[in-house]
Amino acid sequence: METQSESLAEIEAATLNHYNQNAKSYWQGTKEHDVSQNYAAFLGALPQDEALDILDLGCGPGRDVFYFKSLGHRPVGLDGSEVFCRMARAYSGCRILQQSMLSLDLQALSFDGIFANASLFHVPSRELPRVLNELYAALRPAGILFISNPRGSGEGWSGQRYGHFMEIDNSREFLANAQFEMLDHYYRPPGKPRHEQPWLAITARKLR
Secondary structure, eight states: OOOTTSOHHHHHHHHHHHHHHTHHHHHHHHTTOOOHHHHHHHHHTSOSSSOOEEEEETOTTSHHHHHHHHTTOEEEEEESOHHHHHHHHHHHOSEEEEOOTTSOOOOTTOEEEEEEESOGGGSOTTTHHHHHHHHHHHEEEEEEEEEEEEBOSEEEEETTEEEEEBOHHHHHHHHHHTTEEEEEEEEESTTSOGGGOOEEEEEEEEOO
C-alpha cells in the first residue's frame, strides 16, 4: 500500500525508469494488441466526420497516436518516458510532449478528447483528483475522457511500477468529484467471464 513517506518524486522516477529501461520490449509486446473496442468507445462519443484535437495521455511508443492521425485527426501524444517520446515521434510523426502526469502543463480548452489507455492507474490516489481536474480544464465543453486501467483494489508497487487499482464504484466517485459524467463502461477482454477480464474501460464527458 501507498505510504505518505514515499515521495511523489520517488514513485514517478522509479516507474518512468522502468519504462525507459524496457521500452523496446514493451513496444514489441503491445504494438499488436487489439484495442479496437477502446478506439470505438472513445471516438464514438465524439463528434463525427470532423478532424478532432486529441490528447493521447501516456502515449508510450506511439501506437494509438499513430492510429488517430491515420483517421485524419490532430493527435498530440504525452508521456513521461524520454525513450517512449523519442519512439513515438519517430513512429507517428506527431507532436509528442514529454510531461509527467504528476506535472502536467496543458493549455486550457485545447482538446476535444483525451485518450488515457493504461496510463492513469500510475497516478497515486492522493494526486488523482488534481490530475483529473487538470484534464477537465484541458478539455473543451462536452469533451470526452476515455480511461482504460487494470482493475482491482488498493495501490502500491508491482515490481518497479507503481499502480493505483480501482473498481467501477471508486472510479465513478473520482470522476464525479472532477465533474465528469460517466457515459459507459465495460470490461476487457470482451467475451470472457468477469474473473478473466482484468481491464476496466470508462467513457466520460466533461460537464459544463
